[in-house]
Amino acid sequence: MARKSLVGVVADELLDRIIAGEFPPGTVVPGELELSAKHEVSRMTVREAMKTLEAQRILSVERGRGTFVNPLNQWASLEAVLRAASEGTxxxxxxxxxxxxxxxxxxxxxxxxxxxxxxxxxxxxxxxxxxxxxxxxxxxxxxxxxxxxxxxxxxxxxxxxxxxxxxxxxxxxxxxxxxxxxxxxxxxxxxxxxxxxxxxxxxxxxxxxxxxxxxxxxxxxxxxxxxxxxxxx
Structure with missing residues (x-):
């Protein structure tokens, strides 16, 4: 349970950065190494957090290119869309x-x-x-x-x-x-x-x-x- 909670925290923090405009749609998010250092967690935790956002279609992985932020109209999470609408730019x-x-x-x-x-x-x-x-x-x-x-x-x-x-x-x-x-x-x-x-x-x-x-x-x-x-x- 503690591991899942930590993954959720990292996913939320990364989503907050996306909503704040730090990573606009179409841009590449930092790699696992940079994110693990930023959030002070293991690379495995970062990987699972990014998989969470990928499952919600907030992120998409392109092999050989990186992980990109999708446009808001592609997101599949109502909660994330509402957060973006109420807290975003x-x-x-x-x-x-x-x-x-x-x-x-x-x-x-x-x-x-x-x-x-x-x-x-x-x-x-x-x-x-x-x-x-x-x-x-x-x-x-x-x-x-x-x-x-x-x-x-x-x-x-x-x-x-x-x-x-x-x-x-x-x-x-x-x-x-x-x-x-x-x-x-x-x-x-x-x-x-x-x-x-x-x-x-x-x-x-x-x-x-x-x-x-x-x-x-x-x-x-x-x-x-x-x-x-x-x-x-």
Whole structure:
């Protein structure tokens, strides 16, 4: 067990260096001798750690050339991709793809929720919007992000589809990090509050199509704001 734990530690440390940009996609990672000295472990431990990352398609071995870092879109580990998205250097493609994923899942969840949401959940949605408004007025970014995430969480669970909520759970950390990045702009906060009010009203009408369209409009505004305020900054 101790050996496996050490291998895991070295694999995590090497992944951290990759995510930090020390070894960009397409570059060769150092050899076993250099890595064993850097991490103060045996070459066998390094070899097993690299095999772990190779199994996750983070690294690929080319005989006679070395071990290369693969592009993020080839990685097979959800945990590693989420770590890269939340901790790595700014990646415009990853930020946009995250919104695309949210759009696919959340518009459908909102459509389902329109016919299934309870009165208590509708009340909770309105409360979260008011908390967003209050946080916006006093420039309390953490409180704004917390209320924003809570609003969407109510809808995901109100959809009544257990798979939707489970799929979104691993995304919570990266969503929190991205929300803190985008919601730092007062203009984006104002847009979000307006769209959240429309989503709550559409859900209260119990009209699935209106609910889907309201959420889709919010996702489009989120994408537009990301490109205008964050990626162009």
């Amino acid at each position: 700014k990646d415009a493609a990853a930020a946009i793809q995250l919104i695309e994923l949210r759009r696919m899942l959340e518009t459908g969840a909102c459509e389902l929720a329109a016919e299934r949401i309870s009165d208590d959940e509708l009340t909770a949605l309105k409360d979260h919007v008011e908390k967003m408004q209050a946080a916006h007025e006093i420039n309390d970014l953490p409180a704004f992000v917390e209320a924003d995430l809570a609003f969407h969480d109510v809808i995901l669970h109100a959809s009544g589809n257990v798979f939707v909520a489970v799929l979104f759970e691993p995304l919570h950390r990266v969503l929190e990090a991205r929300r803190a990045e985008t919601s730092a702009f007062p203009e984006i906060q104002e847009h979000a509050i307006g769209h959240h009010r429309k989503i709550a009203a559409a859900l209260e009408s119990r009209n699935p199509n209106e609910a889907r369209l309201a959420m889709d409009a919010h996702m489009q505004q989120t994408l537009d704001d990301l490109k205008t305020y964050v990626l162009e900054a």
